[in-house]
Amino acid sequence: MQLIPLTEDIWTVGASHSMFGLHLGSRMTVVRLPSGGLWLHSPVAHSPELQTAIDGLGPVEHIVAPNYFHHMYVGPWARAYPDATLHSSPGLEKKR
16 A cells, blocks of 8 residues: 555545455545644555655644544554544444
8 A cells, every 4th residue: 555646735545445245445535734734534454654654744633534434444543643633423433
C-alpha cells in the first residue's frame, strides 16, 4: 500500500478488502488541513510502512470512521495516534 497524491494536500491509499467472501476494494483518503495536521478518512489496514509515509506528511489530528462499514481498521490507527480526535457515525461504538 502506498500513498498516491491526488492534489497538493490530498492523497489516497487503495487496499484489498474482503467481506462475506466478496472482494471489495477499500480506500483511505488523507487530507492535509490548513493547520498542517492530517485528517484520515476511512482508514485501511495499518502497517508500519504506511504509518511512516503518513508521518512524513504531518501530524495526524483527526481519524474518521464515516459509517457502519468503513470502520474496520480504525482501532490500530487510533492506537498509533492517541492524540488524534476520533470521529464516528452515531451508534458505531455500540456496534463495535
